[in-house]
Structures are given as structure tokens and as C-alpha cells.
Amino acid sequence: MPKPLLLALPLALAVSAASAETVRSERATFRVTPVAGGLENPWGLAILPDGRMLVTERPGRVRLVGADGRLSDPLAGTPGTVANRQGGMLDVVLHPRFAENGFVYICHVTEGQGGTSSTITRLKLEGERFSEPRTILSVTPRVGNGLHFGCRMAFGQDGMLFAGFGDRFQMDRAQDLGDLNGKIIRLADDGAVPQDNPFVGRQGARPEIWSWGHRNIQGLLVDPATGALWAHEHGPQGGDEVNLIRRGANYGWPRTTHGVNYGGATITDNRSLPGMEDALKVWVPSIAPSGFAAVAGDAFPAWRGNLLVGALRDRSLVRLTREGDRITGEERISMFGERIREVRVAPDGRVYLLTDSREGAIWRLDPA
């Protein structure tokens, strides 16, 4: 355990970090081991084929993390980012053929005419720097606030890139097909619009859109077993949702929701409407989900196929069981009072978490 890093960890873990913390959950007993600390609001994590990791920090940095937990300096060649309120350097994913091409995709906030927006930039990782920046998509219209950027990404099994964006706290945008806010989009790896997207050729609709009616996507997952796309999003006060994403479907916001506005004002009485998809799972009160991963590999056989969700407000790791397209159960595993921003599962099945604070950390879960 690299000692200097422990200084930045929360007391509960730091006290016994020499042996890590043991957690007994319903189906598995595991150790939580701090891998690296001293990260300022880490947000996205990508595990490289050689076991190193890329981690983003919301103020605008991306670092490499060695297998020994050593953090690199912020990587040169990282594009400029506007870090304001919820915005900044957010998600990071690898190209499906990263081992051949070195491509990394970041989702971050940029500024232009009209305000700020979520932007996806493709970069090439060469040694410990980025090169060849290419803008894949910048969400429009831009908006002049610092809220609800969404910005989670995942590659489909067909090699297409999905990304989920928030409504920018202007809810009616989610029902406007001419607006990319409050949508999940699908693009080729170079940013081209696939011709089999659902709204290609429809007048007034953006051809990038894959699904609509979303409030603020904070988790996006392509199921390694089935190839299906799953997403979760923050509701207003109550009404966080897990959805199975179907091509061209409308997920309802703000015409359907299980939540109410902050302060308790009603948004709508409709929890369901014809032509709109119902959530598979709703959290009332909100847990503020963040990060989404499916359990695979050998480390946690009792969890295989389960879905893992981080929780900011609930300060837990949430394990969802499912049968086919249904969510059948939920376990919340308390995480030492830390807000969990991101969940990733390594090829060997070990689970990595990011804690969200100004002294954030990477934690690894190993079977005990």
C-alpha cells in the first residue's frame, strides 16, 4: 500500500488501510482497498488492457494510474474544459480496438456561442500524453448554466458510440427532437451519423438521437451478455430511474416522472403515458445514481450478471439483480460515508470505485 496516498483517504478507511476494510454483504464478503488517493472530484475511470487506468478529475485533468497506484502528472494534450458547478472533465471510455489504435473518448464541458455544452473529444494516447484531438460531437443548443450535462458514454457491440446528455435543467428540451439535450445519441467512432439511427431523414429531428425524454443520464452500460443498452438518470426530488434503452423510444421526462420538483411542487401527476417507456426501477427518495457496470469475470461469482450502480446521495454501492429485462432485487452496500461517483469492473471481475470529494480516491473490491 503506497503510504503517502493514504493521507488523503477518509478516516474510516485510512485507520485500517494496512489490512483494508472487510465488508460482509448479502452474497459476498470482500475487502475494500484504496488504490490511489489525492484526486479532486474524480468522475470517470477507464481500465486499460495492461491494467493501468485513466481517471478524470472534474476540474479538467486526466491522469494515468499505474498498477501500483502511482498517479501520473495531468496528461499533456488534454483539451480545455470549463469546470463550473456540475460541469468539467467528466467521462472517459476506450475505443473497442484501443489496443490497436490508442483512441480514448472523453466527455467534457466546453463553451461556445450561447453558453456551455457537453462535448465528446476523441484523443490518441501516446505514452503519457494525448495527441490528435478530434471533436466527435458538441451538444447544441448550448445553455448558459452549469447544470445537468449528463456526459456518460458506452460503446455498443456493433462499435457505435452511445452517449447520454442531461436536460440542462430546462426540462422541455427533453421532449424536443430538434435539441440534443435530454437525449441519448448514437454515432460512429469518427462522429459520423449511422444511417440506421431512428430519426435520420425526419424533418426537424436531430439524426444523432437514439432515445429521448431523459432528465440527466449519469450511467450508461452496454450489457456484455446481451448487448442491450441500459441507462440510469437522476429524477428531480425522487424519481431516479433505471431504463432499458430501445431505439427511438421516449422515456417520458418531464411528461412522466415519479418525482416532484425541489420544494415539493408537482411536475406532473403522470407516472406513465401511452407511447412513453416506463422505468424498470425507480428510486423514491433519490439515491443519486452515478456510474453503471455489469459484473463479469471470476472475482465475484455470486454477483455474476448483476448490475452495479454507484450512489452519491445514498453513499453506497447498489447491486441490482435481474431476470432478462426485469430488475428483480436490490442490495445497498454502505460505502463508509463516501459518495460513489463511478463503478467499473475489470476483466478479472474485480470492482473499482471512485469516491466523489475534493480528496477523492480509487478503491478496489477484492473477494475476501
Ligand SMILES: [Ca+2]
Ligand atoms: Ca422516465
